[in-house]
Amino acid sequence: MPESKRLIDLVQSRIDEFLMSRETIVTLISSDLTPLTDFSRQFLSGGKRFRAQFCYWGAQSVRAADTGPDAGQSGAKTPAAAAGRRGAASTAPVPLEAVVSAASALEIFHAAALVHDDIIDNSDTRRGAPSAHKLFESLHKNAGWSGGPVTFGRASAILLGDLLLGWSDELLDEGLDAVADRPSARRARLEFNHMRTEVTAGQYLDILEERAWLAQPESQLLDRALRVIVYKSAKYSVQAPLVIGAALAGASADQLSSLRAFGLPLGMAYQLRDDLLGVFGDAAVTGKPSGDDLTEGKRTVLIALARERLNDRDRQALDAQLGDPTLDQAQIRALQELITASGAVERVETLIAAQVAEALNSLETAPITATARQTLLDLTDRVTRRAY
Numbered sequence: 001m002p003e004s005k006r007l008i009d010l011v012q013s014r015i016d017e018f019l020m021s022r023e024t025i026v027t028l029i030s031s032d033l034t035p036l037t038d039f040s041r042q043f044l045s046g047g048k049r050f051r052a053q054f055c056y057w058g059a060q061s062v063r064a065a066d067t068g069p070d071a072g073q074s075g076a077k078t079p080a081a082a083a084g085r086r087g088a089a090s091t092a093p094v095p096l097e098a099v100v101s102a103a104s105a106l107e108i109f110h111a112a113a114l115v116h117d118d119i120i121d122n123s124d125t126r127r128g129a130p131s132a133h134k135l136f137e138s139l140h141k142n143a144g145w146s147g148g149p150v151t152f153g154r155a156s157a158i159l160l161g162d163l164l165l166g167w168s169d170e171l172l173d174e175g176l177d178a179v180a181d182r183p184s185a186r187r188a189r190l191e192f193n194h195m196r197t198e199v200t201a202g203q204y205l206d207i208l209e210e211r212a213w214l215a216q217p218e219s220q221l222l223d224r225a226l227r228v229i230v231y232k233s234a235k236y237s238v239q240a241p242l243v244i245g246a247a248l249a250g251a252s253a254d255q256l257s258s259l260r261a262f263g264l265p266l267g268m269a270y271q272l273r274d275d276l277l278g279v280f281g282d283a284a285v286t287g288k289p290s291g292d293d294l295t296e297g298k299r300t301v302l303i304a305l306a307r308e309r310l311n312d313r314d315r316q317a318l319d320a321q322l323g324d325p326t327l328d329q330a331q332i333r334a335l336q337e338l339i340t341a342s343g344a345v346e347r348v349e350t351l352i353a354a355q356v357a358e359a360l361n362s363l364e365t366a367p368i369t370a371t372a373r374q375t376l377l378d379l380t381d382r383v384t385r386r387a388y
Helices: 001-031 031-042 048-058 080-085 096-120 132-145 149-176 183-215 219-247 252-282 293-295 301-309 310-322 329-341 344-366 372-384
Strands: none
Touching: 001 031, 001 048, 001 096, 001 149, 031 048, 031 096, 031 132, 031 183, 048 096, 048 219, 048 252, 048 372, 096 132, 096 149, 096 183, 096 219, 096 310, 096 329, 132 149, 219 301, 252 293, 252 329, 252 344, 252 372, 293 301, 293 329, 301 310, 301 329, 301 344, 310 329, 329 344, 344 372
């Protein structure tokens, strides 16, 4: 996927350029603030850039002229290709710089969410390196400052996350300013705002489930776990980036609806895969300790499905140990074996397959360009079969 590789490079360059401009502002205030930009640069270097890619291909999917594999061919066209011509909005091409800025803004927003998420989950590592609050904690220890390093680390990381949230807004606005079609720019901004509200609500639902599950009827636990996936991850990981990019490029209502129909189930499959990796992932590959979701007490779909099939004794054992940060490797392996024996892993894989099938069915008939359709097909495979 050469075009996607070029996009990733463009996004990294845009982020680096933006951080450099903000570093000038921050360091003019005080050199003591250097860690804010240094740590920002560290967390925004590399990564899978899935959100940026979905944003870009959302924009590419609705451009007026299709330069994909079946463009310019004579004879019969596929129903989807014909629908693409009917559903396309007639607007001037959106500047590449605007799309790259929007895609980069999504990556900065994601970094902010991860910084805050690691504080909430008491997670000490991110991509195999210390989380933001641990970096600030080490800064405090190494400098020999007064007070507790843990408190300083958490407080400083909260502020870093807040700063990144603000910067994601600023970078998005810079991109929107380059768009001549002002209604499309406003629509993209509204979609971004909506995403921000939904993911914050989803994060709250996530921490709520970790603590309130005992007071909920057993029959509701799976549906409540699925609700967390929708709002904490599925919409913001796939659906929202697609729609923001498409809105920026002047998508029609039909095109936006089709991309939503594709993006939500794919986002569900993406997070279900993440839930499996959170329990069974290889730490050397994921950059997070194996069984991290178990020590953090995540009430995921995987856990809800396991509880449905476990006997009373095993269910009580799972409930008693889930969320215990002192679990050793032997205890984690025992829980992994318990979950596997319940059949929950196979059931999650079945759910993933069903969500992917629903997404692909929507993609097949979506009124979008052929090139984007093929790339989104490739991305579907990459986000749902990944090992990290």
